Amino acid sequence: MKLHPLAIDGAWEMVPHQHGDPRGIFMEWYRFDRLTEAVGHPLRLAQGNLSVSARHVVRGIHFADVPPGQAKYVTCVRGAVLDVIVDLRIGSPTFGHWQGVRLDDVQRRAVYIAEGLGHGFCALTSDACLMYLCSATYNPAHEHSIHPLDPDLAIDWPTDAPLLSDRDAAAPSLALARTRRMLPDYRTCRSLAGTTTA
Template identity: 35%
Template sequence: MNFIPTKLEGCYIIEPNIFSDERGYFMESFNEKTFGEGIGKAVHFVQDNQSYSSKGVLRGLHYQTGEHAQAKLVRVLQGEVIDVAVDIRPDSPTFGQYESVLLSGENQRQFFVPRGFAHGFLVLSNTATFFYKCDNFYNKESEGGIIYNDKSINIDWNLLAESLIISDKDKLLPTLENAKKVW
């Protein structure tokens, strides 16, 4: 696996080794030892989640606060998404900045989003199956979120606003300035 650091400390794009032949392909999608060595610390994942969405669905920007904060290892099994992580660590030199990466069933890339980041994605293909591992269990009382179009972050979602399909809950999320603090 190739671990590519991003401009946001702790976030990595991960490219697996894919072995292809006339039968198809094989790849190791996760190995705890290789992963820990690649990002420089041990992470123990405790929960896997999967979603299926149509083109234009935007989910996010979400995070968990306090002792329930979560790191995520995300990937797309089928389809194509723009995946986004926003640094919301209060003392970080990149606070309020984001990193985006194209994830698809074709490129098999993964994106590691550590604790202290808001996360979201937008489906670009007709449908997408999105899969992610979390290192902490979901806790409803610790939910946090930031509105997808916060002008201070200025995320380029690569799709016209009128094409977006957003849950009523996500439409009501606060700006970064008014959001729950992660710690």
């Protein structure tokens, strides 16, 4: 597998090597040692989640307080999604920027999302199945959302009819979340990850 840093610091894309023959394929979709070498610290595995979504469903933008923070390692095992990473860290050089990566059951890529980054996705197919590993267990008292259709974020979602949960539809804008002091601090996130700011 190959790991490539994305344009947002703390976000990585993993491209697996698929071994195929007439029987099917085999691949490594997660390697502790390769990820640790690339990002500079190990990913603590505390919880695994599976999400199945109908086409046009948009989930996110979700993030956790830092500390404790929650890093994620995400792949799509059935169908396809546009996976979106948003930099929500106050003081980051890419604060407010987003990047999308197509995850599907053909190329079978994965993304690593560090603590403090926001995460969301749009299902491009019916029954799109996303699987992700998390560094911390779900704690509703520390979980937050930013409205995925916030015009200041201007995420180019690949749907004209996004289907949102009640929670995501009621989420604040990035500007309001900043005013409410909900957003994580870049230096704190980098320190938590065991790295130093540039």
